[in-house]
Amino acid sequence: xxxxxxxxxxxxxxxxxxxxxxxxxxxxxxxxxxxxxxxxxxxxxxxxxxxxxxxxxxxxxxxxxxxxxxxxxxxxxxxxxxxxxxxxxxxxxxxxxxxxxxxxxxxxxxxxxxxxxxxxxxxxxxxxxxxxxxxxxxxxxxxxxxxxxxxxxxxxxxxxxxxxxxxxxxxxxxxxxxxxxxx
Numbered sequence: 001x002x003x004x005x006x007x008x009x010x011x012x013x014x015x016x017x018x019x020x021x022x023x024x025x026x027x028x029x030x031x032x033x034x035x036x037x038x039x040x041x042x043x044x045x046x047x048x049x050x051x052x053x054x055x056x057x058x059x060x061x062x063x064x065x066x067x068x069x070x071x072x073x074x075x076x077x078x079x080x081x082x083x084x085x086x087x088x089x090x091x092x093x094x095x096x097x098x099x100x101x102x103x104x105x106x107x108x109x110x111x112x113x114x115x116x117x118x119x120x121x122x123x124x125x126x127x128x129x130x131x132x133x134x135x136x137x138x139x140x141x142x143x144x145x146x147x148x149x150x151x152x153x154x155x156x157x158x159x160x161x162x163x164x165x166x167x168x169x170x171x172x173x174x175x176x177x178x179x180x181x182x183x
Contacts, residue, residue, distance in 0.1 A: 011047060013040070036178040064139060066162040066176045075157040076107075079145040079164075079174070080181055081138075089145055090134035090165035094120065097129065101153045104131040107146040111135070122173075128160055144181075 002008035012029040028047065032040040064086050067078045079091060095102060099116045106112040115132045122128070139145045149157045163171040 034175050062174050064164055064174050066174055067181045068159055068176060068178055069180045075149040077147045077159060079139060081141045086139040088165050089137060089139045092130040092132050092163040093159055094128040094130050094161040095159055101151055101155050103150045105148045106133050107148050
């Protein structure tokens with residue numbers, strides 16, 4: 001009742017990989033699960049100080065999720081199948097870095113297909129460079145697809161997003177969370 005009269009503001013917090021109900025999609029919510037703790041805290045602080053930085057995340061189910069974290073001078077990206085086998089393990093790691101400034105190494109096995117692609121334009125008009133890494137085995141719960149990213153020029157490694165091949169030549173972004181997966 002206080003919220004209806006304007007005395008209180010209720011801000012839902014999304015804690016898991018559920019789809020937000022359509023009623024809540026029309027208002028501000030904090031996506032702790034999709035954006036990670038640091039971004040969620042920043043959003044809460046911004047809302048409390050009157051700066052609304054609301055940006056609704058992707059509203060679709062994704063069985064695969066990428067987790068990005070730093071250890072030493074390396075950035076790692078782990079891609080997990082959260083619920084069931086994902087039969088196609090073809091991923092593109094998006095970055096604004098040049099090919100000479102970044103190295104990608106597949107760590108979950110020995111053999112993979114790779115290729116660096118420049119000027120990939122997404123549906124939203126943004127353009128990135130991308131490293132393709134694909135293997136001929138599925139991504140299975142409990143066995144993440146692990147990639148180590150380093151910079152031979154010591155530039156900070158920035159991964160802008162991860163794309164997954166859903167069908168032949170059909171790519172879609174997957175959720176990218178900053179921090180290790182909680183197990």
